[in-house]
Amino acid sequence: MKTLLSALALVVGFAAAGVAEEASSRRVDFRNDLIPMFTKNGCNAGACHGAAIGRGGFKLSLYGGDPASDYEAIVRQRQGRRIHLLDPAGSLIYRKPAEYVQHGGGAVFEDQSESARLLLRWIEQGASPVSRRELVDVAITPAKHVSRSLDEPIALRAVAHYADGSTRDVTRWTIFKAEDASAVAVDPASATTRVLRPGRHIVIARYLNTVVPIELVVPLAESTIDLADEAQSNFIDQRVLESLAALGLSPSPVCDDATYLRRVSLDLTGRLPSPQQVRDFLDDDRADKRRVLVDRLLEGEAFQQYWTLQLAKLLRISPPQGDQQAAQAYHRWVADQVKRDASYRQLARTLILASGDTHVVGPANFYRTTTGPREQAEFVSELFMGSRLRCANCHNHPLDRWTQDDYHGLAAVFAKVEQGETVRPKPDGQTIHPRTLEPAAERIPGEFFLADSATDGRQQFADWLTDPANPYFAKAIVNRLWQRMMGRGLVEPVDDFRDTNPATHPVLLDQLAEDFIQHGYRLRRTLRLIANSTTYARSANATAENKDDDRFYSHALRRPLEAEVLADAISDVLGVADRYGDQPVGTRAVTLVSPATASPALDILGRCDRSGACESSSRSAGGLPQKLHLFNGDLLNARIAAEGGRLERLRLEGKRSMEVIQAFYLAALSRPPTNREREHWQTQLNGLGSHHARQAFLEDFVWGLLTCEEFVTNH
Template identity: 35%
Template structure:
């Protein structure tokens, strides 16, 4: 006859018959569970657990895990009288059926740690036990040059009692990409050339290690290129370590086109480009940058970028709200308001969405969770969504952090006027004025604990009673303080991304320890510069554009052909939909048409997404072009919504109805050139300078002259040349 002693009695019996010293659950046992992968999101660390067993994700809550393993399921998971018969050992070694497979062997160190803990009576985590306070990884960063192919790490945990231990074999390792592989013992082996970030994790500590695998290049000689400003110094320092020489500077024609496109979203006219090419002053690039930053189109173009992520679209804000909100964004950029003031106004924006433009920020974000997620994403570069249901799997934010941060935005309500929407079945559409107001609402509760989440800054202190009375102002003050590194870094990273094509942190809204900046010293410098310049958007743009780094050619050399993250050469990328359409209009001298807007408005000046719904009227060609080429719907507060992918539909738009219809216009540049007395070579010169910001080569000019001068239909010949230029890679891509 079998019987089961109560688990508490078993623990007492076992503890009385064995030595008092035992492995500490929170350090020794938890590190085994983590190393075996038991508490990962793909296993028992899943939100719902696996096979009836749920552990805290990545071992973030040892006390709950102890209760789960020892006290739940009537204590059947552990057997302190016969440790080898414990389910936690039987399943991990494959002695009992386990869908997770074998996690470690019966003769392994992991097995011995858990068995010894069981032999000691499976004691609970002790509040007095030493805990890990620091993790030291050697080397902290490395450049591994061929023929060397691997690197051995050493991981030392510093404990609160002043002792340390080598945990290299117990630490967990995760690589950010597939250019290398990592052994359980911390040996990194190269699979391909490139850079990777290795995350070393031991219990609650995580340390990133940057590792670059490079070719030997025994003949490498650093070119020592000039330095225009500190940006170049930080970029060159890294490139030199990687034995990479940057590409040379781009030529004047490429530079002026690039600078115009990046700063104001349009290409220079033929006259502007020719004047720049003939300018012999040594500082002409600096002068051009200053001129571009003072033009009205700068505010147009950069307001477009922020209108995208601030969800400036008609369904939620209505047409009037879109016009008001976009105009306010543009005015802030045009007037050079410090960015801290702009953000502060957004975060504290209440009142009528017609009279107080910033209030539209909260009109588009209707609940505390969405407001918190959006504010963290846009102004701290932090993605919090994963922490809504459980502790963040890739960052240190907990579920408590999520709801405490959301609680800061819980005191808002809406006073709704008459909804004059056209579609009575679309509950998301609201046409009419709304008033955002601060009104005592039900406090945010943590769904796991069921308790009210006290308002707390993300990574900062909990609000005191005085600060709680005006939570939005408290958030604004904390967010925009000079000491808030995440705010400054996330904002300069947004600017860097739009000028350089890839963020220092990429994706740009995913700042975390496990996704570090590709050049941390450069990131810190730009953030400090932003603060020192009183959070001036133009100051950061000017600093970047004046650097040698920004002005490099896109043509790679023998050392940097594989570099995608160290800025050794310019990144070629397709132009945004609005810029591409406006360039077409400039070349053809025939503005595109958009529903609900006057003829002549540029695509980069359009405040919203679409004034008229497709069901109400057939979209104009301009609207169809923007949608086809990736203009975002602005449903998400994320630049990731904009698409630069190439599709078959885009091809049809370029070779079919859309472009051909505009080419055939009787009042465009093509018609005037065809009717003029200009020779084919002269027409080629004007079109090449206008479309590609350069003169045609001798061969190109000769072929164009033959095409036009020998044509029986001169108009068709000029159209053919223009069509070819508007479909050229040089036209479609920024280089």
């Protein structure tokens, strides 16, 4: 064993001699040379020593986010056993990755590799923590590349810029990683990338703490298109059409009136238009009837109810520790804000600064949403900043600017709030920073520490957050409104804003936010803008050219109905109300205060329990259980022919079978049957002899209608 070690040491000795010339030319810089080397080799990745608890008893900061602690881990901890200053090649930090000794991560680099030589040289030079240059920026080129064809090699380059004015090509120490490896191939050796699938793709470049997105575009159509003649209702259409033109995507045509009516009614009021409303709208021949419709919907009570639900979900309103009275007070306050079209900025400030008896002061329940200051910091950052500060709890955020100081600093602000039935300031409240084991200093995330920790830092946080120049606040909410209306956020997920997750339409997002600010932070203003755009009104039927588009809005996206909306829609179509706990008969699901209100239907349909963010639930509402229940369960089967229901009423009114079918089409799909459908159903009806058979057939027809894709989606 020792003979082998001696031989290896000899080899390494030669290697060390070989790098002597390099050593004489430049000292190895721990922060600027060694940390990138560890990152490039994956040593400090989350799957290796960068994990929150490290690996094999050796912990590095994630992607080198904390060089000082990394230096301590490598040189100081464990009595310096990882470094052998007198025998660099005998250092554990070298022998493990070179796999002279067993290493859980296998062989990371070869003896003669640049990584090995760099590491040995640094130890030979005394394993110093000193960094002589301060990195100020990394320029990644290209920032954006548009190719006309697939598989074209694109050279990537990274140049580090230092405070002393010097620069250095750090391409070989930069990690380039495709967000979608099936769409983009990256060759680390040559630092080149190739797009494998048409569309817009992102490659993330990482060097030290800097992460930069590279946008790669290959048009989805081979030929360029001119969309200059496409209708434009407002700036939304202009920005979306610009994007479509760049991608060579032809948009779908605008949808018909019936489709638009159903879509906008569901989006703004969470309910289907009544058959009479459908008939009136289809008969209306005014040119601006869609704008009139939007205005009417925005002013109605149904809008208030539905958007109170949306805000209740956003704020995760739920009875804290079963305290129904508190939840009622909170819900009432939110409903009043929606009714008055209150400024969202003022709403946010009121919530952040709230205190008092939560049975009386509704917004004070904002501090009963979570169980502690850290959870509150996570909640607030996701809610009002669209940022996942939570990723910076255990380590600096690997893909964003947030540090542990930001996370625990904001938590320290909320630690000075007593969370209970009465919310009040708690001047001596504190939270412990896990790295220092000391009380965390209050901090505005990404900005500055608060000077006076004795005062309520919420005021300073609220001022900063709701300042018109704040880069997060307005964008976070308009992006959420866009997602509710369009089915996909401009930034998706909506609570994950960061440079490395860029918006699909950044200029549009900026304009929406600017418009929102300029018009008093009113939700209705932005919803109206979106609803009146041509982009919103496009058909959900994709064309052969744009069928692969799922994010550029060349066609409308089909979206599953939320559990509450679907439950109400079923009740409306069947004319049979569902029961929700001990609420009065006829209570609509969208008006329920508590997400825990007893309701087998809502459970099956996949309602959000508001214990966390609800934004993704509409995409996956119910899933297979929902479908099975719709097909086989009592949700439909026990109510289709119920006494007093629509089917029975139509029968008692003596409606003919085809009239019944047409009535249900209007109620469920907000349109009359097409000629082809009419012919189909007539043919079916003609084959039925007895009254009983027709009755059974109509029940089956209603069942089929309510389980079809067209009914359970907004499209």
